[in-house]
Amino acid sequence: MTELSSRQLRAFLTLAEQRNFTRAANLSHLSQPAFSALIRTLEDALGTRLFDRDTRSVQLTPEGKLFETAAQRLLDDMNGAIADLADHVERRKGRVRIAALPSLAAGWLPAVLAEFMATWPGIRVDLDDALSDACIARVRSGSADFALASSGDGTVADSDLLSRKLCSDRFHLVCRADHPLATEPKLSARKLAPWPFIQMARHSSVRQSLDVALHPLRMNAVFEVEHLATVMGLVEAGLGISVVPALTLFHFRRDTLVTRPLPVGGLTRTVNIVQRREGSLSVAAQTLHDLVVARLGNLNLD
Amino acid sequence: MTELSSRQLRAFLTLAEQRNFTRAANLSHLSQPAFSALIRTLEDALGTRLFDRDTRSVQLTPEGKLFETAAQRLLDDMNGAIADLADHVERRKGRVRIAALPSLAAGWLPAVLAEFMATWPGIRVDLDDALSDACIARVRSGSADFALASSGDGTVADSDLLSRKLCSDRFHLVCRADHPLATEPKLSARKLAPWPFIQMARHSSVRQSLDVALHPLRMNAVFEVEHLATVMGLVEAGLGISVVPALTLFHFRRDTLVTRPLPVGGLTRTVNIVQRREGSLSVAAQTLHDLVVARLGNLNLD
């Protein structure tokens, strides 16, 4: 198996261009004999003379001409590959695929993504807003670099996934400003139970984490809807109250509505950042990961 | 400027495939620490980790995956270039462009070319049958590797061309079998002069070398034609005699005709093999060149 180095290729091309050992040696920062030996080594490796040299002139043999084309292309490709890799390492190029709960994707993430994309304009970011289980499935299958989800740590603890707590997301009551609970001095989950309640659909992560947080308390559900915007409409119409995580409160910022934090005891959901246990993140993904942690980590929302 | 060697690429790809330093090291015929150092050197050169390794598992980083594709292609291209060069050196591939006088192209060369092409079936041979000056021009311009021509050595002696005598080509009388000269005991140029003579066209190399050989004698020309086949027809019809080099006698091998060598004194033309003084021949061209010299060199024809 023939050995070949980029030094040899560069030396060869330099000599092919200069047609003079001394000049080519200087350009290569080598003594002339050392350069001569380098060329000889290459010729020996390839099994043929590449240059005709007498004391007056140096020029490519026909075989040398043949190799010149190939060598030029090889070196260009090599430099291209190196530059491409460097672009990724220096974050001029790249791609990050992130999966996040819809509430995060709509609420907190956009600002972080905007900052990231402004800093690293060459990096493409794919955002997949999916429910918690789907997010985790994406990470597991490799179609997302990491995910922001609210599954309990236990869910993925023993598996191939690594899940770390990013922040707590406190639950808030949302009701009309004229609702008795809007002015109730000491809120508690139990006090909410009698009132007509607008639930999220059973498969939504907000609902699932709420069920866990309230257990064993049951709400007096009068509606069960898919979208938080619908919850907002129903609450505003006076048809009921609801309880949602702080991350989703932007849906409810209206004069007609009141949002009030519920007591801390258990009434929080945890937002986890999930990645594969084996296999590090790409430079781009790690950078976004770190930015997400820096901006959202250890944040006890409202 | 980043250095890269084929060893490094091969080591990288072996490790990417084996995902185990020890196995990859054995496959590379290196000790495991030496192999480890080789990978580390590559990673340092590229400025990034290519493998995630803990003691249990070794696998490509995202950047490593990126480089894997490029490395595979680089190595394939490199091996391709080396193999292509070897094919030329081993004469499995190649091209020879040869220019030769029509008389040589029709007479002696075909057998040599047939031998050459049978021995080296992968080598393409281009034959250009042209007059002497055109042959030499082809060589000078680089559109032929070498030429077989009859120009005097002086013509190209001081130039960029190298002309060496290949063989002598003795002139022969051609006449009808019933012609008085067919049985003339002691032939000489002078004895031919009175008889009606079929000339070749003034620009043909046969004519030019004949003029030189006979000088200052003038023949009694009754026709001046382009092609030797025409000369043959005219002679056979009894319209005259002619004098042609031995190389062309195959045109006149007929029962109705007689061919007789003329005395050696001056009545020969020299066939030269001409190549550029600078720049060696390709392996393929040199091989054909040597075969031509071996088969036709030092041959005093008839």
Next chain:
DNA sequence: GCGCTTTACGCTGCGCGTAAGTATC
């Protein structure tokens, strides 16, 4: 404790520069 990678460390030899040799014009 076992398996695998990394670190430590002497040693060989490749490849460098200097200097002398050789060939061509």
Next chain:
DNA sequence: GATACTTACGCGCAGCGTAAAGCGC
């Protein structure tokens, strides 16, 4: 004899193998 490539030769350091040390599991 001037110029430019090649050979000769001593030397330093890159890179090898052996042996010991980390490090997960």
